[in-house]
Amino acid sequence: MSRSAHRRPATTRLRGARGLVGWLFVLPALGFYAVFVLRPITLTFQYSLYDWNGIGPSTWVGPANYGKVFTDPDLFDSLVNAFQLIVFFSAVPVVLGLASAATIRRIAASRLALVARTVLFLPQVIPLVAAGIAWSWLLASTGVVNQLLTLVGLGGVTRAWLGDFATALPAVGMIGAWVLLGLCTLLLLAGMSKIDPALYEAARLDGAGPWREFVSITVPSLRQEIAVCVTVTVIAALASFDIIYIATQGGPGNTTMVPGLQIYYLAFSEREVGTASALAMVLMVLVIACALPIQWFAKDGNK
Amino acid sequence: MARRVRPGRSGTALVIALGTLAAACAAPGSNSPQPQATGTSPASTAPACGSAPVTMSGYFETGFPLPKALTTEFTKQHPNVTWNVREDQFAIITQNAPRVLADNPPDLMRLPQVSELVKDDLLKNLDGYATAFGWDKWPASQLEQLRLGPGGRPRGEGSLYALGLNMSMTGLFYNKKLATQIGMSAPPTTLAELDQALEKAKQAGITPILQFNGGATGGLAFPLQNLMASYGPAAPINDWIFQKPGATIDTPANLQATQHLEKWIKAGYFQKDVNAVDYATMMSRFIDGQGLFMFNGDWESGNLDKQMAGNVGFTLMPPAQQGGKRAAMSAPLTFGIAANAKNADCAAFFLNWVATDKRAREIGVEIGGSRPMGPADAYMPEVGSDKVTASTLAAGADIAKDDGAMDFIANATGAIYAKSWTPNLQKLVAGQQTPQGLLKAVQADYAGQLEGN
Numbered sequence: 092m093s094r095s096a097h098r099r100p101a102t103t104r105l106r107g108a109r110g111l112v113g114w115l116f117v118l119p120a121l122g123f124y125a126v127f128v129l130r131p132i133t134l135t136f137q138y139s140l141y142d143w144n145g146i147g148p149s150t151w152v153g154p155a156n157y158g159k160v161f162t163d164p165d166l167f168d169s170l171v172n173a174f175q176l177i178v179f180f181s182a183v184p185v186v187l188g189l190a191s192a193a194t195i196r197r198i199a200a201s202r203l204a205l206v207a208r209t210v211l212f213l214p215q216v217i218p219l220v221a222a223g224i225a226w227s228w229l230l231a232s233t234g235v236v237n238q239l240l241t242l243v244g245l246g247g248v249t250r251a252w253l254g255d256f257a258t259a260l261p262a263v264g265m266i267g268a269w270v271l272l273g274l275c276t277l278l279l280l281a282g283m284s285k286i287d288p289a290l291y292e293a294a295r296l297d298g299a300g301p302w303r304e305f306v307s308i309t310v311p312s313l314r315q316e317i318a319v320c321v322t323v324t325v326i327a328a329l330a331s332f333d334i335i336y337i338a339t340q341g342g343p344g345n346t347t348m349v350p351g352l353q354i355y356y357l358a359f360s361e362r363e364v365g366t367a368s369a370l371a372m373v374l375m376v377l378v379i380a381c382a383l384p385i386q387w388f389a390k391d392g393n394k
Numbered sequence: 395m396a397r398r399v400r401p402g403r404s405g406t407a408l409v410i411a412l413g414t415l416a417a418a419c420a421a422p423g424s425n426s427p428q429p430q431a432t433g434t435s436p437a438s439t440a441p442a443c444g445s446a447p448v449t450m451s452g453y454f455e456t457g458f459p460l461p462k463a464l465t466t467e468f469t470k471q472h473p474n475v476t477w478n479v480r481e482d483q484f485a486i487i488t489q490n491a492p493r494v495l496a497d498n499p500p501d502l503m504r505l506p507q508v509s510e511l512v513k514d515d516l517l518k519n520l521d522g523y524a525t526a527f528g529w530d531k532w533p534a535s536q537l538e539q540l541r542l543g544p545g546g547r548p549r550g551e552g553s554l555y556a557l558g559l560n561m562s563m564t565g566l567f568y569n570k571k572l573a574t575q576i577g578m579s580a581p582p583t584t585l586a587e588l589d590q591a592l593e594k595a596k597q598a599g600i601t602p603i604l605q606f607n608g609g610a611t612g613g614l615a616f617p618l619q620n621l622m623a624s625y626g627p628a629a630p631i632n633d634w635i636f637q638k639p640g641a642t643i644d645t646p647a648n649l650q651a652t653q654h655l656e657k658w659i660k661a662g663y664f665q666k667d668v669n670a671v672d673y674a675t676m677m678s679r680f681i682d683g684q685g686l687f688m689f690n691g692d693w694e695s696g697n698l699d700k701q702m703a704g705n706v707g708f709t710l711m712p713p714a715q716q717g718g719k720r721a722a723m724s725a726p727l728t729f730g731i732a733a734n735a736k737n738a739d740c741a742a743f744f745l746n747w748v749a750t751d752k753r754a755r756e757i758g759v760e761i762g763g764s765r766p767m768g769p770a771d772a773y774m775p776e777v778g779s780d781k782v783t784a785s786t787l788a789a790g791a792d793i794a795k796d797d798g799a800m801d802f803i804a805n806a807t808g809a810i811y812a813k814s815w816t817p818n819l820q821k822l823v824a825g826q827q828t829p830q831g832l833l834k835a836v837q838a839d840y841a842g843q844l845e846g847n
Contacts, residue, residue, distance in 0.1 A: 254670020343820035359489035
């Protein structure tokens with residue numbers, strides 16, 4: 092009887108202490124998260140309900156700024172451009188990443204594989220600003236791209252790629268694809284190295300060729316890695332800023348204007364903090380709306 | 395054990411409602427830093443820098459060596475004054491100006507666009523200094539662009555809020571060798587003659603005009619405004635820039651000017667990749683002799699005299715009719731004093747020194763390439779007649795005589811250049827905008843931006 096009575100209080104106290112300690116451990120990270128993420132988001136939402144130039148007094152306008160995001164062609168078109176960039180920033184690097192990872196995997200034993208991995212990953216370690224500047228030079232009227240085209244007899248096609256209404260957005264998109272290709276390749280390559288070789292042997296015994304192996308074994312096994320690649324690259328497209336700011340500044344004629352750059356111009360050049368904040372909130376919601384389905388897709392594969 | 399009920403839509407709606415309610419409690423900007431009370435009464439004695447050590451803070455523009463040269467000389471003459479200077483490009487200064495003036499006010503600051511800064515009480519009213527130093531007695535046209543009404547509008551009248559280190563002058567620079575090559579022995583005196591020169595250059599395989607129109611800075615605003623001045627009087631253009639009530643950029647004369655620009659574009663008088671060229675690229679190409687004309691300002695005179703010695707000429711934009719009045723963008727290199735500046739008196743003394751000190755004026759001409767502001771009879775250093783600087787200085791006298799000084803259409807509001815002129819001029823080049831559409835679009839943006847202030 093006394094033993095039973097003694098044991099119960101000890102257990103209760105221990106359980107309570109364990110919970111409290113857990114919260115204490117996570118408190119510093121939560122603190123940083125609250126100060127540097129949650130508070131700015133809250134303030135941005137507050138600003139989005141006002142007409143404010145960032146310095147003087149503000150005027151309450153409620154949801155009017157959100158209406159402007161969807162009715163002002165400059166603002167809405169920047170969202171459209173961001174979605175078009177998803178093709179270049181996401182689809183291209185993921186598909187090419189799969190192809191290059193599979194190729195490198197096939198030649199994994201050779202030294203060429205190491206060189207290929209290194210070269211493909213270089214863009215990832217270069218600052219985006221440097222990438223933007225380098226490609227601006229390459230794509231200029233007298234840049235290497237036009238010189239090469241002229242060399243192979245395509246001089247008639249040459250142009251200032253970043254200054255042409257038809258080619259500016261694709262050109263900026265290709266810069267992004269180049270930057271992100273290395274990340275996707277390495278991530279997918281890492282995923283491939285975890286696939287059980289026995290699966291390939293079994294498939295080969297059943298007469299499967301390289302393409303069938305790729306479609307039936309490699310791609311399904313990389314579900315998680317593909318989901319990560321798509322998530323990272325889609326967010327990079329929607330939130331793009333550095334490359335566009337350096338290469339085109341949204342020009343010519345707003346054809347490469349993206350939400351990130353538009354927010355910057357609204358807040359600091361046009362001094363419309365309210366509208367900038369509304370666009371920022373819309374962008375955040377869109378990023379979440381695009382990223383969540385990808386997460387569900389990846390999770391679904393675990394069943 | 396009861397199953398936990400998951401919050402549904404009502405929970406989400408409640409959170410949003412509470413968030414909205416909380417957002418309404420404290421309006422942003424209500425605790426913005428307010429300028430300390432600043433008197434505008436004349437100082438009892440002329441303001442000066444005194445004899446105690448003073449560290450002046452300055453925020454200047456990258457690529458303009460003049461302010462640095464002047465502050466260096468000022469310290470030589472007044473050793474107790476030293477400078478702590480930050481430099482940025484013009485576009486960055488434009489963006490940073492309000493926040494810097496509010497949070498970290500410099501004693502002396504390069505000002506991109508003044509109206510909105512005055513509206514938020516970020517600049518010191520200089521009327522007291524104008525009286526103390528006698529700036530009121532300078533030619534009125536020098537200070538006109540720096541005067542603003544209450545709340546920052548309209549410009550051109552009211553209190554003085556800034557001063558210029560000099561008055562810039564814009565027009566056409568030309569390559570003398572290429573000009574000789576096409577038989578152009580003297581600068582064009584009418585718009586028709588200019589058109590002929592452009593066509594001759596085109597026929598000879600020479601790029602007629604090198605200009606920048608890339609990124610967020612549409613340099614075709616330079617030739618466009620020059621054409622506006624050729625086709626119509628300067629006053630309505632200034633009214634628009636100064637935000638006078640009822641002013642519009644969409645006028646018949648300006649439409650003719652824009653149509654003329656479109657004609658130049660379609661004739662191929664600008665380099666093919668004009669929409670992808672920035673200012674620095676334009677300058678390097680002109681210096682390399684890759685084009686006959688370049689619309690630009692005399693802040694480049696010193697640079698061009700060095701890099702293209704004897705091979706560069708300057709002329710004002712010719713009028714549409716022989717002997718007609720001429721106008722040009724000619725604006726102060728605008729500097730202001732922050733409302734909360736620590737050493738405002740010393741900053742004002744410096745600005746007066748720039749305009750009146752003999753050595754300062756020499757520096758202004760040699761390095762700045764422009765006529766310093768100041769009294770009409772102030773000392774002017776000699777400049778060799780073979781230098782393009784001599785031409786730009788002479789042009790200043792011509793413009794003063796014709797009362798043709800204009801500010802830049804790019805400076806009408808803080809955002810008009812990057813958000814309106816530039817994209818529409820780029821579209822005009824690409825054939826996606828008409829002259830009429832361009833003026834209407836810019837005017838609509840202008841009205842919207844004024845309304846938003």
